[in-house]
Every structure is written in structure tokens, then in C-alpha cells.
Amino acid sequence: DTEVTQTPKHLVMGMTNKKSLKCEQHMGHRAMYWYKQKAKKPPELMFVYSYEKLSINESVPSRFSPECPNSSLLNLHLHALQPEDSALYLCASSQVRGNTGELFFGEGSRLTVL
């Protein structure tokens, strides 16, 4: 079982809706990530938080807004999305430095934008 928990597992939303994806980990990891994955493609990095501060934004459109309220939680707020934003959104966590750098992934949230 994964130690990174994502909710909801499935989300269907219209282009005018506001919704949020949530991620939680209790491994004491201080780096947390959002990835976007389209079918038959590798995950694409969106955001990285290190010690609860946004350290990397891979030129993601502003309709995606990340938030890291504490060291265990990571949110992704969604607003005015487009149908092409439909994808599997993966949260991951890792130790920041000084180890193998292994990413622990959640099961993902499948997003469909109508």
C-alpha cells in the first residue's frame, strides 16, 4: 500500500468549476511534488515544494494553483480548466537531500474536464 494518499481518486468537473486535489504523507518527507501524466506518457513535473515553500514551478498555467499548508499536506487548486487538462495527477514525496532520492507516489487523481 502506498504511503502517499491522494483524494479524490476520480474527479469530473466543468470548465467553470473550482475544485481541489489533495495529497497527504506521513513519512516525514520535506519535499512534495505534483506531476501530470497523460495516457502512455511519462509523468511531467508541475510543482515542487521543499520545506513547505514552492521551489519549482515548471511554467504551469495559473489555472493550477498549488498550496502546501504544512509538511504533510499538498493541495492543487483547479479553476477554469480546459478539456486538455484531463489527465492523471500524481503526488509524490521524498526526502530533500542526502539519500537515494526515491520518490514515493500516490495512486493518483484521475481528472476529467468537460
Place this chain on the structure above:
Amino acid sequence: KNQVEQSPQSLIILEGKNCTLQCNYTVSPFSNLRWYKQDTGRGPVSLTIMTFSENTKSNGRYTATLDADTKQSSLHITASQLSDSASYICVVSDGGSYIPTFGRGTSLIVHP
């Protein structure tokens, strides 16, 4: 620019057979290489992690090899099972950051 290339792109084998997946990388400085298994619509799950000094690492029927000189890795699956059908992703980290480079994955289908 760091790159990870995987081959083949897809592979179909019969249940019980063995197979080998390849990963070539140009990541510098090298820190570690990981193989992940990803079932369709699920998150990737780590199979093996290898650092510079490790040549071989096994996890059940999965055996990964690493040749740091040629910058190549392989994942060998023994006695394949239907549940092995998945995408296998090679992920390489450099020593300068904790942001890894993903390969495009090999899609494996095991037929009965």
C-alpha cells in the same frame, strides 16, 4: 541536458517467459537509478534503486543491472506473470538536485 532513453517502447510476451528491458541515460553527475512499475491508471511503484557502486539488485522476479561506465541499465523479469503487464519506467537522479529525469517507459503486455 539530462536524458533517459528506454527500449523497447512496447513488448508482448507469453506468460512464463523472461524478458529484459533497457535504459540508457546521459545524466551527470549520476546519483542513482530507479525502476518503477506503473499499472494503468495507478501511481508508479518503486521496484529497485541502484547507486553508482551497485551492479545488480534483485526484488523477487525482478533483477536490475547497472553499468555506470556505459551508462546503461537493464531490468530482467523472470517467469513473467499476467500481473506483470504494466509500464516500466526508468528514472535517473543527478547529484545536483533532487529532481529526477524520467524515461518514457516500456509498456509490457503478458499474454496467457
